[in-house]
Amino acid sequence: MNQSAANQQISRPHKxxxxxxxxxxxxxxxxYLLLLPGVLFLLLFKYxxxxxxxxxxxxxxxxxxxxxxxxxGFKHFEKLFTSDDFALVLKNTLIISLLKIxxxxxxPIVIAIMLNELKNMIFKRTVQTVIYLPHFLSWVIxxxxxxxxxxxxxxxxxxxxxxxxxxxxxxxxxxxYFRSVLVATAGWKETGWSTIVYLAAFSTxxxxxxxxxxxxxxxxxxxxxxxxxxxxxxxxxxxxxxxxGNIFEAGTEQILAxxxxxxxxxxxxxxxxxxxxxxGNQDYSFTTAVGMFESVIGFILILxxxxxxxxxxxRGIW
Amino acid sequence: xxTASSPSAVSVAGKSKPKxxxxxxxxxxxxxxxxxVFFTLMGITTLLPFVNLIAKSLSSEAAVISGIVNLWPIGxxxxxxxFVLQDAAFMNSMKISIFLTAVGTALSLFMTTITAYxxxxxxxxxxxxxxxxxIFTMLxxxxxxxxxxxxxxxxxxxxxPVLFLPAMVNVYNMLIxxxxxxxxxxSLEESAKLDGAGNLRILFFIALPLSLPVLATIALFFAVYFxxxxxxxxxxxxxxxxxxxQLFLKELLLSSGDFMRNETLNVDAALNTSPQSxxxxxxxxxxxxxxxxxxxxxxxxxxxxxxGSVKG
Numbered sequence: 001m002n003q004s005a006a007n008q009q010i011s012r013p014h015k016x017x018x019x020x021x022x023x024x025x026x027x028x029x030x031x032y033l034l035l036l037p038g039v040l041f042l043l044l045f046k047y048x049x050x051x052x053x054x055x056x057x058x059x060x061x062x063x064x065x066x067x068x069x070x071x072x073g074f075k076h077f078e079k080l081f082t083s084d085d086f087a088l089v090l091k092n093t094l095i096i097s098l099l100k101i102x103x104x105x106x107x108p109i110v111i112a113i114m115l116n117e118l119k120n121m122i123f124k125r126t127v128q129t130v131i132y133l134p135h136f137l138s139w140v141i142x143x144x145x146x147x148x149x150x151x152x153x154x155x156x157x158x159x160x161x162x163x164x165x166x167x168x169x170x171x172x173x174x175x176x177y178f179r180s181v182l183v184a185t186a187g188w189k190e191t192g193w194s195t196i197v198y199l200a201a202f203s204t205x206x207x208x209x210x211x212x213x214x215x216x217x218x219x220x221x222x223x224x225x226x227x228x229x230x231x232x233x234x235x236x237x238x239x240x241x242x243x244x245g246n247i248f249e250a251g252t253e254q255i256l257a258x259x260x261x262x263x264x265x266x267x268x269x270x271x272x273x274x275x276x277x278x279x280g281n282q283d284y285s286f287t288t289a290v291g292m293f294e295s296v297i298g299f300i301l302i303l304x305x306x307x308x309x310x311x312x313x314x315r316g317i318w
Numbered sequence: 319x320x321t322a323s324s325p326s327a328v329s330v331a332g333k334s335k336p337k338x339x340x341x342x343x344x345x346x347x348x349x350x351x352x353x354x355v356f357f358t359l360m361g362i363t364t365l366l367p368f369v370n371l372i373a374k375s376l377s378s379e380a381a382v383i384s385g386i387v388n389l390w391p392i393g394x395x396x397x398x399x400x401f402v403l404q405d406a407a408f409m410n411s412m413k414i415s416i417f418l419t420a421v422g423t424a425l426s427l428f429m430t431t432i433t434a435y436x437x438x439x440x441x442x443x444x445x446x447x448x449x450x451x452x453i454f455t456m457l458x459x460x461x462x463x464x465x466x467x468x469x470x471x472x473x474x475x476x477x478x479p480v481l482f483l484p485a486m487v488n489v490y491n492m493l494i495x496x497x498x499x500x501x502x503x504x505s506l507e508e509s510a511k512l513d514g515a516g517n518l519r520i521l522f523f524i525a526l527p528l529s530l531p532v533l534a535t536i537a538l539f540f541a542v543y544f545x546x547x548x549x550x551x552x553x554x555x556x557x558x559x560x561x562x563x564q565l566f567l568k569e570l571l572l573s574s575g576d577f578m579r580n581e582t583l584n585v586d587a588a589l590n591t592s593p594q595s596x597x598x599x600x601x602x603x604x605x606x607x608x609x610x611x612x613x614x615x616x617x618x619x620x621x622x623x624x625x626g627s628v629k630g
Contacts, residue, residue: 024443030517031436035448038433038487042455045484048468049460055467062467111360114353123354129616130361136608138546140568144601145367147571148374148594154385156370188364220346245457253549257568271462278463279553291461299458 056289062282076289085273086290093269096250099183105243107191109236112198113224131192139189139257146185146258147172178263185258186251197239198232205231234315241305248294270294368605375399375598382592398591398599408600410559411566414478415545418562422482422544427537429486431495435521438499452489462553469554480554481562482544491536498532499525534618538611545607563604571597 025032056076058069080086111131118124134142149156150171158168171177209227218226252271259267268276270290278287309315342350369389374382378393386392402408436442437449459465465484466475474480502525510520526533548564555561561569 021443024441028436028439028442028517031439031442034432034518034521035436035442037429038492039448039451041429041484041487042452045465045468046455046459049464050458052460052464052467055464062470066467114356117349117353118357119350120354123357127357127361129613130364132616133609133612134364136542136546136612137605138548138564140548140564140571141546141601141605144567144571144597145371148598149367149370154382154387154594156366156388159385159388192364219343220349256549256552260572274462275553279466284463284467288461288463291463295458295461302457 053288053292053295055285056292058285060285060288062284072285076286077293079286080289080293085277088265089268089270089273089290092267093248093250093271096179096182096255096267096269097247099179100186100250101243101247103183104187104191104194105240107187108194109198109232111191112195112202113228115195115199116202116228117220117224128192132196133192134189135193137189139254142185142189143254143257146181146188150181172258172260173262175263175266178259178267182251182254182258182267186254197235201232201235202228234313237309237313238315241302241309244305245298245302247301248298371598371601375595375602377595379592379595382594395591398595399603401591402596402599402603407558408563408566411561411563412603414560415563418478418481418547419541419544422485423537423540425482426486426488426491426540427533430488430492430536430540431526431533432521433487434492434495435499435525437492438496452492456489466553475554476557476560478560481547481550485543485550488540491539495529495532495536498529502528531618534615538615538618541611542608567600567604570600 052066055066055069057071057073058066059072059075060066060069115124115127118127137145150158152158152168152170157171162168169177171181205227209231210223213223213227248270250269250271252269252275255267255269255272256275259272271294274287274291274294277283278291366389370387373387373389373391375398376391376394376396377387378395381387381392433452437445437452439445442448460468469475469480469484474483506524506528507520510524515523546564548562548568551562551565552568555565
C-alpha cells in the first residue's frame, strides 16, 4: 500500500492536489460511488435540520416557510432564560440525569467485575443471557411491564409493601416516587447490557499480570483492585465522558413512554418538553431554541471531556 | 494473605496434583457464594416482570380484577390471546411493524455497509473529511423541530418511509462495520486485484462473505431498532392505519391501569377477559419475536459489540 503510494508521487511529482484527486477518483470511482448515497442521506437528513436551527432566530410560521419568516434575533433565547417552564424542565433534566449517573454509572462496572469472577461458565452464560435481554425490549414494553408490577391494583410490589404493613404506593402517579421509578427501570433495562463494554475491556488486560500477582500471593480482591480496575480505567473514563455529553438526554423516550400529566412537574425534561410544546402546541421557534441549547451544551461537554481525556489519559473518543 | 494458597503453587511443583490453581481462601469462598446468590437474584429480578405478565395474560377476568394473580395463572384461559390475535387494529399494527422491520433492516444494512466499505480504505482520498462529516452528526444534531419540519416539507409525514428512510445510515453501526473491514487482511484484496477483480467485485464476493458475523450483528441491531421504535411513529404518524405496534401498544397501555380509560381495543363485555389481561397478552405477543431470535443470535451480537467497543 505505502509503497505504491510513494511510487505514484515519484512518477507524478508536479501534479497539483486537484489533479491527484481527479486521478484517484478515476481509479477508485466505484468506491466514491458507493459512498455517495450515504453522504447524500447525511446531507439531507442530518445537515439540513442543522441549517433549520436558524428558525430559533426567527418567528417561524409554517405557512410562510423558512425564508419568509421574519428574523427576531435572540428573542426566543431571552424568553428561554426567563421562562419558568424552561427553568423547571432544565432542573428536572439535570436531576434525573444526575440520579441516573450516580446510581447507574458505577453499577455495570461492579457487576462486570463480579461476573468476571464467576468460574462456572454455564452459570455465567445463563446469567449474561438473562441480564442482557431487557436491552432488546422497547421502552413501551418496559413501561408496560412495570406499570403492571407497580400498580396499586394487584401489582406485585405493592402486595409486598402491604404484606409488610405499609401503605400501597401509586408509583406512576406519585411525584415523590416517579423519578425513582425512572432510575430503577432504566437500571433494570440497561445495566446488564452496559457490562459488555467492561467485559470487553477485561479481555485486553495481559493475563501475565494476574499470574505474577498470584505468585506474589495477591488475593483475588487485591488482583481486582490493582490489576483489573486500573486495566479498565481508560474505558471507564471514556464511558463517563460519553455519559456526561448526554447529560441533557435524561431519557426522553423512556419518559414519554412512562409519564402522565400528574407527574409532569417532576419528569418533564427538555426532550419531552420540546415534543409537547413544539409539536403539540406548534411553538416551533421557541422549542427549537430550547433544543439548540441542549445540542450546543452537549456538544461543548463532549469536546471538553474528550480534550481532557486526551490531555491526561492520552486517549480520546476520536 | 498467604495462608492456604501458596504451598500448592510453589513448593509442590514436583508432585503433580490433579487440582490446578490455588485453593481459595475463606474470604474468597464467602465472596464466591455471595456472587452466585447475587446473580441468581439478579436473574430472577430480570425475569419476574415477565412471569407476572404471562400469568396475568393467562388468568381469568375475575382473578385478574380481584388482583390475586402473582406468578402463576389463576383460572387458566387462552381467550385473551385469541382475542388480541383477532383484533383487526392490533394485527394491522403488527403487519406494519413486520413490514418496517423487514424493509428497514434490509435497506439500512445495505446502505450502512456500502458506506462503511469505502471509508475502510486508507487510500481513499478525502477519507478523513468524510469520516469527520459522519462523526459530527453523532455529536450535534438539528434537534426535533427542524427535523420534523424537514419531513413535513418532504411530504413524508404520515407515510411509512419516514420511519425508515432517515435511519438508513447509522453512523455508529457504520463505524463498527468499518473497523471490521479494516481488520480483513490486505493481501486478499491485492491478490483479487491481480486476478482482475474490481472494487465492487472484491466487496461483494470477498469482503462481505468474510464479514457475516458483524453483518448479522448489525442486522440484529437494526431489526431491534425498527421493531422497537415508537418515538418516530409518535412524531410522524397520526393516521391510525399506519401505526406500528409499539405505538399502538403505548396508546393501549396508557388507556387503562392506573391511568385514565380510553378505549383502543373494543373489549366485548361478554368476553371473559380483563383489559389488564389484554394489555399483558399484547405485550407478550410484541415481545415474542425478540425472545425467539435472541438466544440464537446472542453469540453473534456479543462478539460484534466487542469488536466495536474495543476498537471504539
